[in-house]
Amino acid sequence: MSERVSHASGPSRVGRAVLVQLVGWPSTLGAAWGTLVLVFLLNLALFGAIHDNEPSPQTGALASIYIITFVGAISSINQVFPFTLSLSLIRRTFYTAFALLQVGQALLFGVLLTLCKLVEDVTGGWGLNLTFFGLGFLDQDNPLLQILVYTVPFVVLGFWGSFIALVYQRWHLPGVYVLAIVKILAVGLPIVLITWQRWWDEIGRWIVDQPSLSLVAGWPLVIGVAMAGAGYLTIRRATP
Amino acid sequence: MSTVVEAQGVSKRYGDVAALDQVSFTLHENRIHGLLGRNGAGKTTLMQIMTGQNFASSGELTVFGERPYENEPVLSRVCFIKESLTYPQHFKVRHALEAARLLFPRWDEEFAQTLLADFRLPLNRKIRKLSRGMHSMLGIVIGLAARAPLTLFDEPYLGLDAVARHLFYDHLLTDYAEHPRTIVLSTHLIDEVGDLLENVLLLDQGRILLDTTAEELRGQVVTAAGPAAAVNEFAAGSEELHRETLGRYARATLRGRFGPAERDRAQQLGLDLEPVSLQDIVIRLTTARADGGSRPRPDRATDPGKEPIR
Numbered sequence: 001m002s003e004r005v006s007h008a009s010g011p012s013r014v015g016r017a018v019l020v021q022l023v024g025w026p027s028t029l030g031a032a033w034g035t036l037v038l039v040f041l042l043n044l045a046l047f048g049a050i051h052d053n054e055p056s057p058q059t060g061a062l063a064s065i066y067i068i069t070f071v072g073a074i075s076s077i078n079q080v081f082p083f084t085l086s087l088s089l090i091r092r093t094f095y096t097a098f099a100l101l102q103v104g105q106a107l108l109f110g111v112l113l114t115l116c117k118l119v120e121d122v123t124g125g126w127g128l129n130l131t132f133f134g135l136g137f138l139d140q141d142n143p144l145l146q147i148l149v150y151t152v153p154f155v156v157l158g159f160w161g162s163f164i165a166l167v168y169q170r171w172h173l174p175g176v177y178v179l180a181i182v183k184i185l186a187v188g189l190p191i192v193l194i195t196w197q198r199w200w201d202e203i204g205r206w207i208v209d210q211p212s213l214s215l216v217a218g219w220p221l222v223i224g225v226a227m228a229g230a231g232y233l234t235i236r237r238a239t240p
Numbered sequence: 241m242s243t244v245v246e247a248q249g250v251s252k253r254y255g256d257v258a259a260l261d262q263v264s265f266t267l268h269e270n271r272i273h274g275l276l277g278r279n280g281a282g283k284t285t286l287m288q289i290m291t292g293q294n295f296a297s298s299g300e301l302t303v304f305g306e307r308p309y310e311n312e313p314v315l316s317r318v319c320f321i322k323e324s325l326t327y328p329q330h331f332k333v334r335h336a337l338e339a340a341r342l343l344f345p346r347w348d349e350e351f352a353q354t355l356l357a358d359f360r361l362p363l364n365r366k367i368r369k370l371s372r373g374m375h376s377m378l379g380i381v382i383g384l385a386a387r388a389p390l391t392l393f394d395e396p397y398l399g400l401d402a403v404a405r406h407l408f409y410d411h412l413l414t415d416y417a418e419h420p421r422t423i424v425l426s427t428h429l430i431d432e433v434g435d436l437l438e439n440v441l442l443l444d445q446g447r448i449l450l451d452t453t454a455e456e457l458r459g460q461v462v463t464a465a466g467p468a469a470a471v472n473e474f475a476a477g478s479e480e481l482h483r484e485t486l487g488r489y490a491r492a493t494l495r496g497r498f499g500p501a502e503r504d505r506a507q508q509l510g511l512d513l514e515p516v517s518l519q520d521i522v523i524r525l526t527t528a529r530a531d532g533g534s535r536p537r538p539d540r541a542t543d544p545g546k547e548p549i550r
Contacts, residue, residue: 013312013316016342017343019342020339020342020343023331023335023338023339023342024328024330024331024332024335027330028330075328075329079326079327079328079329080328082326083325083326083327083328083339084339084343085293086293086320086322086325086326087339087340087344087382088291088315088316088318088319088320088343088344088388089315089343090292090310090312090315091310092310093312236310237295239288239293239294239295
């Protein structure tokens with residue numbers, strides 16, 4: 001049968017699972033960048049109209065693409081995962097493809113943002129002294145480090161969003177409530193403990209001692225990988 | 241004939257409720273199986289377990305000789321179109337087909353295009369803007385064009401008009417003849433699919449009530465009509481599923497063996513033996529059980545008013 005041969009010689013099952021998640025990408029990935037470009041143009045128009053840009057304006061609008069990525073990961077798990085499971089794709093393959101796509105997409109976005117920042121630097125803030133893509137204190141001189149600084153938050157947000165969505169897919173609303181309680185305790189109890197033991201100074205010193213790369217890329221990446229692992233354990237027996 | 245699905249004592253519990261209770265059966269290759277039963281009988285749960293989308297609490301179920309859960313070689317040969325199939329919000333009709341083309345190794349694009357044209361499905365319409373019937377058609381197109389060796393349809397035609405339903409039956413039969421595969425069809429429109437089904441698996445309250453070929457079943461259940469005394473005499477050896485009486489005249493639906501000897505006897509007693517439609521058989525069998533077991537109760541004069549509401 002010719003169609004069987006084409007499947008056998010075409011992309012692997014994981015490759016197909018990646019492609020399935022890219023079906024209709026203009027309305028997902030396209031929308032993310034479309035929104036960013038729109039916000040950027042609005043900013044250009046706004047600060048172009050103001051003329052007198054002193055001190056040089058810094059917008060927080062870059063956050064929009066990170067928020068869209070977070071929401072995109074949630075809706076991918078809530079919509080694409082049940083759909084592909086219905087079409088006989090196993091959970092492991094779906095999640096492997098999902099994770100590859102998250103990392104690949106984060107890297108692509110990181111490179112694109114780095115390029116935008118380069119243009120911004122070269123053009124003197126788009127001729128308006130405007131800082132749209134630059135990050136201020138997080139700016140790096142090494143372009144590779146700059147890519148990493150842009151990329152890591154995408155990875156963390158993607159796996160964080162997908163983990164929440166997977167908890168919902170597996171345990172439904174009660175699961176999400178429990179997760180919220182666990183998160184509050186996980187943040188709250190250490191704060192109580194640190195305050196009680198007066199450890200804030202030592203923690204402050206530890207943070208200052210960390211290389212900046214660890215703070216912007218290293219530790220967040222550890223959290224991202226932990227989320228990805230938790231997501232994998234959760235999806236294994238999810239029955240959406 | 242080789243076995244495609246084999247279930248041994250499969251149970252599924254949700255808290256105190258047993259959705260499936262010690263279910264055992266075998267589905268043979270390249271046949272059309274009807275999975276019948278009332279709402280809540282456990283049909284969907286059973287199909288979800290067969291396709292690795294759900295797990296049994298106990299028991300063993302294999303598909304193509306292996307457990308289906310997270311089994312890529314097995315599941316890539318399975319297609320399950322469920323009534324509640326949902327698509328990503330941003331999907332248009334053509335996106336759903338693109339996804340199916342990627343995931344089903346035996347996908348036939350030409351056949352899919354033929355089906356789309358027959359069902360008049362607009363390729364560029366958003367799926368969430370489709371009517372209920374068109375939504376069902378899309379599922380049917382995917383289920384048929386996937387040509388999966390094991391194809392399951394769970395109530396595939398919610399909201400479909402009669403023309404579209406018959407288009408589905410026609411395409412199913414034609415394509416099944418050219419590309420034999422194992423089909424499981426779960427439906428409430430039993431009369432419409434009665435002639436399609438080769439095997440019948442009847443579930444009731446999580447248990448298997450019947451697992452037989454459609455032909456054998458039709459020979460097993462008859463309606464005997466005539467004088468009540470003669471009906472009583474004839475019914476003595478078989479299981480009585482239902483009875484209507486009107487004065488001294490009675491009509492009883494009986495289950496047993498009705499060969500030439502029994503038919504001769506009915507004639508001697510002055511009784512008419514009539515075949516019973518598959519739908520009536522299913523109704524009688526599930527009602528008999530709901531009334532308190534399917535034990536033979538030849539002495540019971542059924543009051544039609546006591547029938548449970550369906």
